[in-house]
Amino acid sequence: MNDYIVPPTQHHPTFYRLVLTTTNGASANGSDTNAAIATLTHQGCPVSGQNIAFNLSGHAKFINGHKETVATTDCHGKTTVYFTDTQQETVKIIGRFNEFSAEGFATFANANSGQVLLISAQVLADNAAADGVSANRLRYTVKNTSQIPQPYNVLLFSASGAAQPDEGQGVTNQQGQVELRLTNVKPESVVVTARLASDPDNDNNTQLTFTALPKLFALIARVDQDNSPNNGSAQNIITYTLVSIANSQPAAGMRLDFTATSDAQLNPASGTTNAQGQLTLTLTNINAGNTEVRTVLQEDTRVYNSTVVTFEQ
Numbered sequence: 001m002n003d004y005i006v007p008p009t010q011h012h013p014t015f016y017r018l019v020l021t022t023t024n025g026a027s028a029n030g031s032d033t034n035a036a037i038a039t040l041t042h043q044g045c046p047v048s049g050q051n052i053a054f055n056l057s058g059h060a061k062f063i064n065g066h067k068e069t070v071a072t073t074d075c076h077g078k079t080t081v082y083f084t085d086t087q088q089e090t091v092k093i094i095g096r097f098n099e100f101s102a103e104g105f106a107t108f109a110n111a112n113s114g115q116v117l118l119i120s121a122q123v124l125a126d127n128a129a130a131d132g133v134s135a136n137r138l139r140y141t142v143k144n145t146s147q148i149p150q151p152y153n154v155l156l157f158s159a160s161g162a163a164q165p166d167e168g169q170g171v172t173n174q175q176g177q178v179e180l181r182l183t184n185v186k187p188e189s190v191v192v193t194a195r196l197a198s199d200p201d202n203d204n205n206t207q208l209t210f211t212a213l214p215k216l217f218a219l220i221a222r223v224d225q226d227n228s229p230n231n232g233s234a235q236n237i238i239t240y241t242l243v244s245i246a247n248s249q250p251a252a253g254m255r256l257d258f259t260a261t262s263d264a265q266l267n268p269a270s271g272t273t274n275a276q277g278q279l280t281l282t283l284t285n286i287n288a289g290n291t292e293v294r295t296v297l298q299e300d301t302r303v304y305n306s307t308v309v310t311f312e313q
Contacts (some may be wrong), residue, residue, distance in 0.1 A: 017041045018052070020095045021102035021171055023152040026198040028089070028113040033063065033082040033198045035154040036104055037171065038073070038095040046077025051098060054081050058091035060108070080154065080169060083198060116145050117153065119194055120205040124179070129190070130210040135166070138206060140194050142176045149176025150169075154197035162186040163210065169197070217251055218243050219299060221307040224280075228250040230311035232265075235282040238307055240295055242277045250277025255298040256273035264291045264311075270298070288313035 019039045026032040036054065040047045055068045062069040062083045071079040082309060085091065085108040091096045094103045124137035129223035142150045153172045157165040170178035187210050195203035225237035242251040254280055256271040264285045271279050285291055290308050 020102035028108035
């Protein structure tokens with residue numbers, strides 16, 4: 001891998017940096033691919049939405065059938081292009097952004113060599129909390145049939161359910177390894193797939209689990225007034241108390257949202273618990289019969305209460 005930085009000029013007082021990483025070892029059969037990953041940064045920060053122009057030497061062609069192509073950087077400042085060859089050779093690929101450029105080299109193997117690559121996965125962390133922050137982790141290793149690690153191979157990552165890989169792809173290091181982090185906001189078991197960019201049919205599927213967060217609060221309802229007339233002004237009254245499960249202490253400053261059946265009018269429709277962890281709701285109705293009030297803690301919708309009051313005719 002080589003990278004080239006153009007010195008600052010009066011038109012470019014700060015640095016852009018373009019780095020090109022290439023993979024090797026794809027079969028020269030016209031279908032297997034090597035890849036080039038361009039990373040564009042500005043003062044060390046990723047630059048997204050910029051076009052990188054690529055061109056190839058030798059007999060290699062991009063998957064669009066041309067020797068030149070353009071690709072746009074993602075939110076990580078990265079973009080990847082794939083190319084094939086029908087000749088056993090080493091080719092040069094050059095990426096350009098304005099006057100900034102970087103080059104790399106990729107080798108295509110004999111199409112009759114029959115090299116098979118194997119992907120294995122080691123689970124480094126499982127059963128992470130489904131909080132959108134805590135991560136499960138995998139370490140992938142790519143080896144050939146002789147168990148020799150294979151560096152510079154691109155793995156493409158995907159996952160089932162609501163799991164989110166931190167990266168859509170990764171490149172194996174000198175030990176043939178690359179690590180992946182995944183987060184989730186939903187407690188569930190998911191299947192994580194890693195496939196070789198050069199051979200998409202060659203993949204590894206590993207199951208991970210994201211666990212539900214424990215509830216931190218309990219919501220208690222006390223009916224202070226019931227069986228009021230259905231005259232649209234007489235009130236039924238419910239007082240809610242929110243407490244911490246860990247120590248049974250009141251939880252102040254937490255927002256509760258209210259909904260009700262039978263067209264009852266609520267006051268308030270939502271509100272915040274006071275220093276005693278309490279919030280009082282009044283409701284009126286012009287309809288007689290039972291009204292169900294559902295109250296939900298905005299911070300954790302698993303914490304809720306359903307209470308029925310009656311309006312008499």
